[in-house]
Amino acid sequence: MAKNVLILPGDGIGPEIVAQAKRVLTLVNDQFSLDLTFNEALVGGAAIDNDGVPLPEATLEAAKAADAILLGAVGGPKWDTNPDFQIRPEKGLLGIRSNLGLFGNLRPAILYPQLAHASTLKPEVVSGLDILIVRELTGGIYFGQPRGVREKECGIREGYNTYVYDENEIRRIGRVAFEAARARNKKLCSVDKANVLEVTVLWREIMEELAKDYPDVELSHMYVDNAAMQLVRAPKQFDVMVTGNMFGDILSDAAAMLTGSIGMLPSASLDVDGKGMYEPCHGSAPDIAGQGKANPLATILSAAMMLRYSLDAGEAADKIEAAVSQVLDQNLRTADIMSEGMQEVSTSEMGDAVVAAL
Amino acid sequence: MAKNVLILPGDGIGPEIVAQAKRVLTLVNDQFSLDLTFNEALVGGAAIDNDGVPLPEATLEAAKAADAILLGAVGGPKWDTNPDFQIRPEKGLLGIRSNLGLFGNLRPAILYPQLAHASTLKPEVVSGLDILIVRELTGGIYFGQPRGVREKECGIREGYNTYVYDENEIRRIGRVAFEAARARNKKLCSVDKANVLEVTVLWREIMEELAKDYPDVELSHMYVDNAAMQLVRAPKQFDVMVTGNMFGDILSDAAAMLTGSIGMLPSASLDVDGKGMYEPCHGSAPDIAGQGKANPLATILSAAMMLRYSLDAGEAADKIEAAVSQVLDQNLRTADIMSEGMQEVSTSEMGDAVVAAL
């Protein structure tokens, strides 16, 4: 049965890295007779330039129709100063997440042994690091209403946003996290600010409720400030972490950076049926766009996650991941993960190497 | 002119560490003829146990009447499960901050050269680290209304909080940060999430406006997720950072932990007139309370900040800071900062050493 993959190159280094991931996907499509077809559409700044909006109707329709989506990255200084807040690249990304109900964001922070030196942390603190952050992606303060800027008395402006979760939203992401923990080392840490924020008091309560259905998983709670500290102090204490949209944004980036090689980290954003959008954890890096310097491996590994979670092609995913490990063993490095004695390669040369390894 | 210092020991290790700081204050009070008088009051869990509320009226009155306040720490598992959200230790702390208008929170993250090895980060990444985080402390989502847990349709509960700042609140904390940057290395990084949250779009706008009054300070902006990453990747790029209450809570703890010795870090919370509350950055550490293991130096350094900022006794502050540096040079260490070849001392022995050095 043919399956359709929508490719959204986006902005900055997006097109370059996605191009390499597409080569890899095309190859395993043949090797494993996956019967994948590929479409491409505009999103983010590229869509603003072409259609005047960050998420054109045609892109949204294509995203809804697709079986899975591979995204490069969105955003750049060119569009950052747009006075209309709705016409920013990020709104394209947020629009897909929310319109497609991609509430379950999986962000692994894994230290590749070959890149252990790349971390700014001492080897003993991070060696073997393997954390999975489960971030709620379609609720919380990112989407809460009311929101905006209004005038108070005497013309004083005031900006406001609403941090809101209902128990169903919490339960839904909680289940994803408990299931993930069950499939890993059975430790789940739920991160909140229940000593200050009522919305996270409810969060904690629902996590406690859910824990009864997962007696094999050890649930703990941590305040977000402490979690940020513990990620720096002793990150290996964590197995799976679950948290809301905003805290997840912050903590997953901090966790990713612990590895020192954010150019290696993929992510998945899933709906209730396992359909998903896949993208690298890093951003659009406009400063190096078009120079062939970007690391395509996070996007290639995102393609692997896509094959595993949304396209029922776990074997192809395994093979891609093994190929990535192999090119690292061959000492090939893009600039972001370069170190002494290694061989520096360009974006497309890295793609060549993965294709060769496959 | 006599000045009154209110001492709030609080919970956990609070009483032990505050006792050592009080010895130090009493001594410099004599040495510099500062004419300080001391009062003590209950706050947090200790106040709940004694008065049924975390911030008794008498404590609040004493706080208002004092010229400066020295706080140990509040909180502990004993009170964490209190079903009434208003009767939690943290509410005592938040109540003082808001009732006294202590909006300007200064949190230095400094790496003591003697403790460089204590960091989990590589020496070259953190040596010489000296960041000041300026956190807004009486607004934002911590205090925003409306807030609570309510029932939506069909009895589904929903928790909600409001993230709100008006332009005056932003301007006020912005000025504190610009002034601090001017007195340091003239680099200010304002942290927001202006690509998603309207309230921080206003935040960024006001910071830009203020920048015109401080042409000698270089202002930059960073998204909070990136800031969390950059603190791990290259923390020495920062001089002063300014941000709202919630982001400041998270980032200041992460920054503090970069030093590996959070037991060394003081903080100040100031009102418009420079009156303030001073407290260590670390928490109440209930697990080691009463064992003489706690590090009193952050509290002693908080007392030094108090002398400098609220009691017009900069010389006494300098002397205390020099004494702390001296005891570190003498290789004395409490358990939290202990390392090979050093001499482990108890809380009161550390206090003895600082007193001797004075």
Ligand SMILES: CC(C)[C@H](C(=O)O)[C@@H](O)C(=O)O
């Ligand atoms: C680009 C931005 C809107 C987005 C977010 O904040 O969710 C990004 O930081 C991410 O984490 O995917």
Ligand SMILES: CC(C)[C@H](C(=O)O)[C@@H](O)C(=O)O
């Ligand atoms: C105890 C808690 C309410 C407090 C806060 O979140 O502000 C603490 O974490 C801090 O940073 O001073």
